Amino acid sequence: MADANAPAPPGSTLLCLREEEIRAAQDLLFFAYRDFTNAADVILEELGMGRAHHRALHFIGRNPAIPVTELLAILRITKQSLARVLGALVEQGYVAQIQGRVDRRQRLLALTPAGQALERRLFERQRVCLAAAYRDAGAPAVEGFRRVMRGIMDEAARAYMDRAEQEQIRQDRTQAARPA
Amino acid sequence: MADANAPAPPGSTLLCLREEEIRAAQDLLFFAYRDFTNAADVILEELGMGRAHHRALHFIGRNPAIPVTELLAILRITKQSLARVLGALVEQGYVAQIQGRVDRRQRLLALTPAGQALERRLFERQRVCLAAAYRDAGAPAVEGFRRVMRGIMDEAARAYMDRAEQEQIRQDRTQAARPA
DNA sequence: TCCGATACGTCAACCAGACTGCCGTAACCG
DNA sequence: CGGTTACGGCAGTCTGGTTGACGTATCGGA
Numbered sequence: 152m153a154d155a156n157a158p159a160p161p162g163s164t165l166l167c168l169r170e171e172e173i174r175a176a177q178d179l180l181f182f183a184y185r186d187f188t189n190a191a192d193v194i195l196e197e198l199g200m201g202r203a204h205h206r207a208l209h210f211i212g213r214n215p216a217i218p219v220t221e222l223l224a225i226l227r228i229t230k231q232s233l234a235r236v237l238g239a240l241v242e243q244g245y246v247a248q249i250q251g252r253v254d255r256r257q258r259l260l261a262l263t264p265a266g267q268a269l270e271r272r273l274f275e276r277q278r279v280c281l282a283a284a285y286r287d288a289g290a291p292a293v294e295g296f297r298r299v300m301r302g303i304m305d306e307a308a309r310a311y312m313d314r315a316e317q318e319q320i321r322q323d324r325t326q327a328a329r330p331a
Numbered sequence: 332m333a334d335a336n337a338p339a340p341p342g343s344t345l346l347c348l349r350e351e352e353i354r355a356a357q358d359l360l361f362f363a364y365r366d367f368t369n370a371a372d373v374i375l376e377e378l379g380m381g382r383a384h385h386r387a388l389h390f391i392g393r394n395p396a397i398p399v400t401e402l403l404a405i406l407r408i409t410k411q412s413l414a415r416v417l418g419a420l421v422e423q424g425y426v427a428q429i430q431g432r433v434d435r436r437q438r439l440l441a442l443t444p445a446g447q448a449l450e451r452r453l454f455e456r457q458r459v460c461l462a463a464a465y466r467d468a469g470a471p472a473v474e475g476f477r478r479v480m481r482g483i484m485d486e487a488a489r490a491y492m493d494r495a496e497q498e499q500i501r502q503d504r505t506q507a508a509r510p511a
Numbered sequence: 512t513c514c515g516a517t518a519c520g521t522c523a524a525c526c527a528g529a530c531t532g533c534c535g536t537a538a539c540c541g
Numbered sequence: 542c543g544g545t546t547a548c549g550g551c552a553g554t555c556t557g558g559t560t561g562a563c564g565t566a567t568c569g570g571a
Contacts, residue, residue, distance in 0.1 A: 173461050219547070258547080416557080529555080
């Protein structure tokens with residue numbers, strides 16, 4: 152704890168700058184998250200859905216055949232909160248529930264073609280927002296962004312990100328081995 | 332639009348990687364924001380307050396004597412949504428409303444000493460979270476983080492951040508001119 | 512001086528999305 | 542066979558957002 156940001160002599164500008172830097176980061180998180188999520192809201196609203204639906208679609212799309220319990224662990228909400236959202240998505244044909252083969256208690260979740268299409272529409276809105284930011288900031292900045300964001304999230308979330316990344320690498324290898 | 336991320340020959344790994352990069356950023360935003368805001372929740376709960384109260388405290392603290400309308404513009408919520416939160420904060424003695432001198436219609440908002448103390452407790456929780464991430468990532472990464480986050484938010488938010496930064500620089504100069 | 516615009520507060524009603532507690536069923540597994 | 546797990550559902554509550562309408566004090570220009 153007492154290694155960096157030294158004891159700071161009273162009235163030190165050093166500590167003040169450091170504190171201002173942290174407070175500015177609070178602002179950054181608030182505004183960036185607000186405007187980023189906001190990007191998809193237009194589409195969601197015209198379908199009578201909310202951000203909760205988008206989050207579910209996103210993580211189901213990224214984790215095909217994900218069991219309900221795992222989705223709950225990612226979203227960190229209760230079964231009942233997810234139930235309403237998921238119910239709507241299934242009812243409207245965006246998400247399919249298939250019984251697990253290895254464990255038949257599980258209802259594995261996946262996007263239907265319609266769900267994939269909707270997720271893609273939502274994704275595109277956020278993509279233009281992010282792509283512009285990435286392009287303007289440059290590759291080294293993006294790597295820095297990634298590192299800081301990783302550091303902010305908790306250990307479980309970092310582990311999830313790592314697993315997702317490994318999965319991606321594995322898929323890339325498969326794709327590279329069977330070129331079009 | 333069609334400048335970077337070239338037309339991408341069908342099946343190109345380049346586009347896929349790019350898309351995966353964007354989707355990973357969606358994850359980053361979700362997890363980082365979730366865990367960051369979560370850091371202050373323990374304190375908030377024991378006081379029977381929510382994140383809405385924290386946001387108000389934060390932006391009032393950062394903008395002493397801010398008029399209500401300006402706070403509304405920052406938070407992007409309605410007058411009525413703020414009213415409940417603000418009412419509670421005033422009632423419990425965390426926020427003071429003083430009549431504007433130049434324009435007596437305005438109720439300028441500022442933190443009371445109790446409000447400053449509370450905001451500091453909340454800030455500390457988030458500070459340890461952010462400071463660790465900043466320390467582990469390193470200074471260049473932090474600058475990259477800042478650039479990307481700035482790029483994600485909308486023009487109005489960027490303008491606000493710029494104004495806040497200028498204000499900070501102005502204060503630093505004042506402090507430097509009158510050393511302790 | 513008066514009148515429209517502005518800053519703010521407030522009442523009522525509504526809704527999304529989170530929560531808790533509880534119960535039931537099916538399936539797994541030791 | 543019995544405990545645990547995965548999942549679904551019901552009932553009720555809370556926060557924090559929304560709209561619409563109305564009232565009042567103040568500002569500022571014609």
